[in-house]
Amino acid sequence: MTEKLPGDRRTQVISAIAGGWVADAASLGLHWLYNSDRIAEVGGRYPEFLPPRADYFEGVFGYFAHEGKIPGDISHYGAATKVLTDSLLANKGELNIRDYQRRFVNHFGPGGGWQGFIDNPTRGTLNNLVATEQKAIELAFSSIETDLSEKQKRILVQKVLPYTRRLSGDQLAAPVREAINLTYQESRIQEAGVLLAETIDGHLQPDSGADDMQLPAVSKLPPLVACYLGQRDLMDCVEAAVRVTNNNDEAVAWARCTARLLEELFLGTPPSEAIEAASELAPDPKNLAAAISDTALNPVKAGDTFGRTCYLHEAMPVCFHIISQAQSFTEAVRANIHCGGDSCGRAWIIGPAMAAIHGVGHEKGVPLSWLARVTDGADLFADLEALV
Template sequence: MTSPLTNDRKPNIIAALAGGWVADAASLGLHWLYDSPRILEVGGQSPEFLPPKADNFKGGFGYFAHEGKQSGDISHYGAATGVLTDSLLASEGKLEIRDYQRRFRAYFGPGGQWQGYIDNPTRVTLNNLNTIEQEAIEQAQSTVRAELTDRQRRILVQKVLPYTRRLSGDQLAGPVRKAIDLTYHETEVQEAGVYLAETIDQHLVPESGADDMQLPAVSKLPPLVACYCGSDKLMEITEAAVRVTNHNDEAVAWAKCAARLLDNLFRGETMAEALAAAAAKAPDTEQLSRAAAFDGLDAAGAGDRFGRTCYLHEAMPVIFHILTHASSFAEAVRANIQCGGDSCGRAWIIGPAMAAIHGVSGEHGIPLSWLARVTDSPNILLDIERLIYGR
């Protein structure tokens, strides 16, 4: 971790991060079913951890996106959060944009581990990363001074790309020379290859995200906020991370709102204090105030009023409404599911926020049985502990 948190807050943050995974997995079965009456018909008062089935969407408006997933599996939101978590673990709790971009591309791109729905920010980000790299290659090739054949140029690019995708700066020259020496022993060709690698490296930009203002901008924030909790760099780091997948000013503004909310909760403030501090960062404070002003918890009513889709200007008021009125982790997660729409996306703020306050077990915390129902929960929880306490 890079944050100055004392050890007494770390168990709360571990619970908070676990709460994101649990809330996401609990919501998957009815994710993107927009019809609250149909959700009530299918899931009743306990709609959590339903197996994703197309039949559940019949008779209501929705989009069934999770064919092949099982009860306890995570959504694409959780998968993306896992990618950022892995990058933070590999970088000792620091955000390293190039490492994050590389892991994101490797995980969601061709040949990657992810099998499932690909959202618009992910799809466009993958395309952008390819375009950025191709433009960097063209820039490097157009300025290389060595006399090279077309064949040598093609081979040199093939030689250097594996290294520009995972190394940067002074790390490049040595490995690139060795790789080129396997085929070309001439110093001039090797130096041309090093020049290509370094020039490509210089033209790879950190803002690779889609011009998109949907929930993927904020859903990955919990592990990042945990690592920078209490830091005066949190807002700067939040913006840098968000622009990797969502290069949009409104998305960044809402992300800063969400990051402030989680940061204050992670540091031990009350829900009311954290919501007030976060609202001050929001691009639309009036909608958040209206969401909190409901007379009691009415997630379906909040969805009717503010919207249920993936857009942040709809999702954040619903999130604020549920966090204002829910009294337990389970109540908040169930209300989020019963609201309908993009419940998995909202879960990544609602779950960590409620778990930061209420912890694990007891009347208000994450039910232990829910923790056990998350697919691969032992490894997920181990990574969370490693992130917070270190190796």
């Protein structure tokens, strides 16, 4: 759909998703600090891009999760968004669940590129995918007629798994045979290995996610929404993507609400109308209505009223309050940080929404200086340009 958009809207969509990276990185230093007074004490009027430090959390409630990170780094939310972005890029803007799952495991699993906090849905998803894989292995060996020793079975699993975790379908047979041939030249053992690979490949479940209704369900939606703008299957793709990591009906409902908000804003719908359209899909429209009914921005009060944790029924009203009341991207990001709690998770809704409204480089838009502070920002933003 994005190739059909006018040039200015395409630029706005790119700016919007970039706003997610910026808001995430800006929030990292005080992420999961729940005490608003301490946040004000440490961050003052400019709490963005602070270095993550354990001493911020001493004597107050919070969880210091980002040891070793530096200002400009993204959180695990941003890392998961990049996994989905990479999958969309590799598949020409289309959601490919198996490719997405494999990239997710390869990035967050053992030996992957991610170094940092692993949240509950990520851990649960990895566990579920491994469990499904193990069941498929057992099923394959129960159906293989070739007589194999336990040693041969172990070696076949070791030979096959590197390929089933990266390849699928017709791509599997040739490299699997070649790998097995290094140890076993018998065709019967090679055929058993191919059957093992095909069985694992055929039993990968699309709804691999944890039973979890926290912010990771919606935080990685911006690039997906950008790829399916205005398409009738947007919501089906949203549900499919969410269930990869969060196999929970309430999480899917909030994801639909989030996707509608972002879609409308990406297409240029006025903020008040976009919020109204999204609210119609919310599983808790009453709290959203209360959140946007205030006449002034008060993130601390919003946190006190609705909650500051990662759960969607707490986070979404806070997001809607800030988006409806903040007058600029900078004000919204700072308000989100001052609210406290899961600021990085909320940043992936607030940042893209406010950047879609105000753009980049304008007085109310994403500051260029903030764009320049995001670690590996040039590569991240180049991916967005290629995707959109």
